[in-house]
Amino acid sequence: MAFPRGLITSYDITDNRIHIDDIFNKYQLPETPFLNVVKVGDKIDSTILQWYEDVPIPLEFKLTAKHTSATGTLAVDDASTLKVGNILKYGQYLFRITNISGNTLTVTALNGDAEIAADSVLTLVSDANPEAASLVDSAVGQRVLRENVTQIFTEYIKISGTQRELKQWVKNYDIWADEVDRKLRKLRVMMERTLLNGVLHKPTNNTEPRLAGGVEYFIKKYGISTTGTLAEVNFKAVLEELWKKQASGIQVWMNAKTKEDFFNQLLYAKVYVDRAETRAGMRIQSYVCEYGEFELYTSPHIEAGKIYFVNPANIEIRPLRPFVVEELAKTGDYVQAQIVGEYTFKIQDSGLMAVFTVG
Secondary structure (H helix, E strand, O other): OOOOOOOOOOOOOOOOOEEEEHHHHHOOOOOOOHHHHOOOOOOOOOOOEEEEEEEOOOOOEEOOOOOOOOOEEEEEOOOOOOOOOOEEOOOOOOEEEEEEEEOEEEEEEOOOOOEEEEEEEEEEEOOOOOOOOOOOOOOOEEEEEEEEEEEEEEEEEEEHHHHHHOOHHHHHHHHHHHHHHHHHHHHHHHHHHHHHOOOEOOOOOOOOOOOOOHHHHHHHHEEEEEEOOHHHHHHHHHHHHHHHHHOOOOOOOOHHHHHOOOOHOOOHHOOOOOOOOOOOOOOOEEEEEEEEEEEEEEOOOOOOOOEHHHHHHHHHEEEEEEEEEEEOOEEEOOOEEEEEEEEEEEOOOHHHHHEEEEE
16 A cells, blocks of 8 residues: 655645545454444535434334223334234234224224233234225334434654654655554554444533444444343344344354354354364354344454444444644654544444343
């Protein structure tokens, strides 16, 4: 990769900034595995990024009160996504919704009726209407506003007068390129840590720094967040919830220690051993169950004991000020430059992602 070499002079150019965001974006560092799979979106024009996303449509509804046979009503926890004509099922019984008032459903029992206890779960199985039925809308198009703020990332380069006189500097300016490379690598690490662990802070004035919210913040606020022992039954329970929400493209990310302590131990009994094999150890790369096949990935910047279920295709880095390097005023026997950039993250459809915390 080509880095800017040498000092920048102000007398022959109108802007002493050199854009290095293309270099930053092309890095594929082993230290930043999650950032490597996240795309960089278009430049934004505000310190606040807003977007709309669909509310996940539930397919199951819990009774909040006992249903008595022949009463013709069902009280559910949330009827906002249901409509007249929907068919609900409990056991062998089918109920067609004929009217909705708040969270109380007026229903017609289609194949018998029975008492159903409170907290029982009814499943949405279909939608059926008679001929020439009137138009009845549903809340399928419901969308909600999400937002994140930009965060300023900075690093500095300082080169002494002695370093400038070294033969290597005079000949190829390698020290400048090396310093830019070192600082960009550090900034990549800082950005991955922010993308994964950042907590949204939106100050009311510019005397405080803005902090961009990351993956865990958005999942805990809008998605599935659960705590439990690291057992396969609990892991599969999260996958089942995501499956019910019809989440797609899910990858499983965790710290390498979490993976070693659990997943790499999970199937040792089923490993075929080749006596001619010269390697020791093993690494599980995917997990298969009734809810799909899921690739397992690790990042050193995820806290040990936390597992993220995410779709990286729905995550974007969005720049307000792409990274530039610019020379600062000379105040002593050295030259100095600043690397500065301002970015935020778009975590689309965080309601279809999950975080599991070992507790």
